[in-house]
Amino acid sequence: MEVREFFNAAYGATERYWWRKQRRYSADPADHSASLITQVVLRHVRGLPPGRALDLGSGEGTDAIRMALLGWEVDAVEISDVGAKKIERFAYEAGARVTVHHTDALAFDSAGGYDLVVCNGLLHYVAAKEQLIARMQEMTAPGGCHAVSSWSTFTPVPPGHQVVPTFPDDEDGAITRAYRGWDKLLHYYERNRLEIAHEDMEPHAHSHIKMVALKPARPSRGARRPAA
Numbered sequence: 001m002e003v004r005e006f007f008n009a010a011y012g013a014t015e016r017y018w019w020r021k022q023r024r025y026s027a028d029p030a031d032h033s034a035s036l037i038t039q040v041v042l043r044h045v046r047g048l049p050p051g052r053a054l055d056l057g058s059g060e061g062t063d064a065i066r067m068a069l070l071g072w073e074v075d076a077v078e079i080s081d082v083g084a085k086k087i088e089r090f091a092y093e094a095g096a097r098v099t100v101h102h103t104d105a106l107a108f109d110s111a112g113g114y115d116l117v118v119c120n121g122l123l124h125y126v127a128a129k130e131q132l133i134a135r136m137q138e139m140t141a142p143g144g145c146h147a148v149s150s151w152s153t154f155t156p157v158p159p160g161h162q163v164v165p166t167f168p169d170d171e172d173g174a175i176t177r178a179y180r181g182w183d184k185l186l187h188y189y190e191r192n193r194l195e196i197a198h199e200d201m202e203p204h205a206h207s208h209i210k211m212v213a214l215k216p217a218r219p220s221r222g223a224r225r226p227a228a
């Protein structure tokens, strides 16, 4: 089965597949005890003026809508047409403005300049993760923040998820390598976390790589280049 079909069925079967708890759009880190990444991102953006954000593999749009409600200009990219329509509807219902792109993240084209790129749960569905991360990094402004969560190979992909091709990453694999040289606000290997929220699957466990990192700012004028 293709990932698009899998998520079309999941998103069509229930009003909310992800982020089922109330206060999903809250900007208070204390409301996100189940998501380390969200806590770290909210603490980071709290001191910043609203900028431009990109949410890749946006699902039903919760991260995108939360940032839009904080005043950010947000692009959300989602391959599932059911998901893309839900992002539009949920954004409208929440009074948020999000630009939704119904496309493959690898095909998404933008001039870039993003101050925040969220990639929450997408990379384990992408074989060409080096290519996608490189593109995400190119599209990011100096000092911009990336929030990445992906399955690691620490535990096998649970049987229920093996109906679509998946590409988890080693803990010291492509994701960790791609962010060498970035300033890490979070670099965490979450191992064997139990997932019980989805009625369409038996309880199962995942292992994740969780990363929140800042792109190095441009070297200041006159700064000396490191020796080759």
Ligand SMILES: C[S@@+](CC[C@H](N)C(=O)[O-])C[C@H]1O[C@@H](n2cnc3c(N)ncnc32)[C@H](O)[C@@H]1O
Residues within 6 Å of the ligand: 003, 004, 007, 018, 019, 056, 057, 058, 059, 060, 061, 062, 063, 077, 078, 079, 080, 083, 103, 104, 105, 106, 119, 120, 121, 122, 125, 126
């Ligand atoms: C695990 S879900 C996470 C959804 C959302 N980021 C969240 O945290 O609520 C992964 C999402 O990525 C989307 N996706 C998978 N492959 C994609 C691709 N190549 N391009 C864009 N979206 C993709 C899926 O349709 C799904 O909505």
